[in-house]
Amino acid sequence: MAPPNFNRLARIYRWMEWFSFGPWLMLCRCAFLNDCLASRRALALGEGDGRFTARLLRENPAILIDAVDASTAMLKGLSLRARPYLSRLEIYQADVRSWKPANPPYDLIVTHFFLDCLSTEEVKALASILSSAVSPGCFWIVSEFAVPEDQFGRPVARPVVWALYRAFRWLTGLEVRSLPDHHFALVRAGFSLERHQRFLNGLLVSEMWSAPRLES
Numbered sequence: 519m520a521p522p523n524f525n526r527l528a529r530i531y532r533w534m535e536w537f538s539f540g541p542w543l544m545l546c547r548c549a550f551l552n553d554c555l556a557s558r559r560a561l562a563l564g565e566g567d568g569r570f571t572a573r574l575l576r577e578n579p580a581i582l583i584d585a586v587d588a589s590t591a592m593l594k595g596l597s598l599r600a601r602p603y604l605s606r607l608e609i610y611q612a613d614v615r616s617w618k619p620a621n622p623p624y625d626l627i628v629t630h631f632f633l634d635c636l637s638t639e640e641v642k643a644l645a646s647i648l649s650s651a652v653s654p655g656c657f658w659i660v661s662e663f664a665v666p667e668d669q670f671g672r673p674v675a676r677p678v679v680w681a682l683y684r685a686f687r688w689l690t691g692l693e694v695r696s697l698p699d700h701h702f703a704l705v706r707a708g709f710s711l712e713r714h715q716r717f718l719n720g721l722l723v724s725e726m727w728s729a730p731r732l733e734s
């Protein structure tokens with residue numbers, strides 16, 4: 519199955535985001551930014567137009583980042599935004615599902631609104647590969663849409679998520695139709711949820727996961 523094609527959205531992506539969710543997606547991406555300032559080698563998957571990566575490179579002058587995305591147009595946005603820091607950024611245009619970690623071990627993994635482009639099985643396979651490409655103190659920062667199990671979830675969050683999948687199916691050819699169970703996949707690969715923050719009544723979540731502990 520080919521990855522979705524975000525090329526024609528790349529130039530308007532941040533404006534689409536702003537008109538639909540205002541500042542909330544960016545707030546969600548940056549919820550654990552301060553926890554990334556001691557990291558030295560990061561992997562950003564499905565990185566998109568680079569707003570988070572450029573900010574991380576600016577705020578953490580010691581970090582090296584490998585950024586992977588299937589979309590050439592999104593990656594062009596990334597390289598423009600990260601222009602002052604290109605010596606610390608490696609860009610890979612690839613399908614994450616078949617990409618092999620280039621510079622392990624990583625002490626930070628970042629997936630902002632990317633795991634929702636994968637099925638649960640694909641997140642499981644990815645988490646399993648990443649679990650052996652990280653150092654013991656590694657964090658994995660996940661930003662995602664969510665459908666909370668409360669009185670907000672069913673009437674509001676569920677239709678919003680459904681509409682987003684319909685829109686992205688039409689705009690990018692995204693074949694996945696529902697949110698993957700990334701908790702199941704990450705726990706299965708040995709990652710542990712350390713902290714999380716909810717935004718917009720739980721429609722958005724930012725999570726900080728820690729790497730599998732080494733067996734003694």
Ligand SMILES: C[S@@+](CC[C@H](N)C(=O)[O-])C[C@H]1O[C@@H](n2cnc3c(N)ncnc32)[C@H](O)[C@@H]1O
Binds near residue numbers: 547565586588589615
């Ligand atoms: C919804 S956008 C999120 C972009 C960015 N991380 C953000 O926070 O705005 C999903 C991104 O993942 C990329 N993507 C989706 N499936 C992919 C795959 N299988 N391999 C690589 N990139 C993929 C798309 O090209 C797109 O840039």
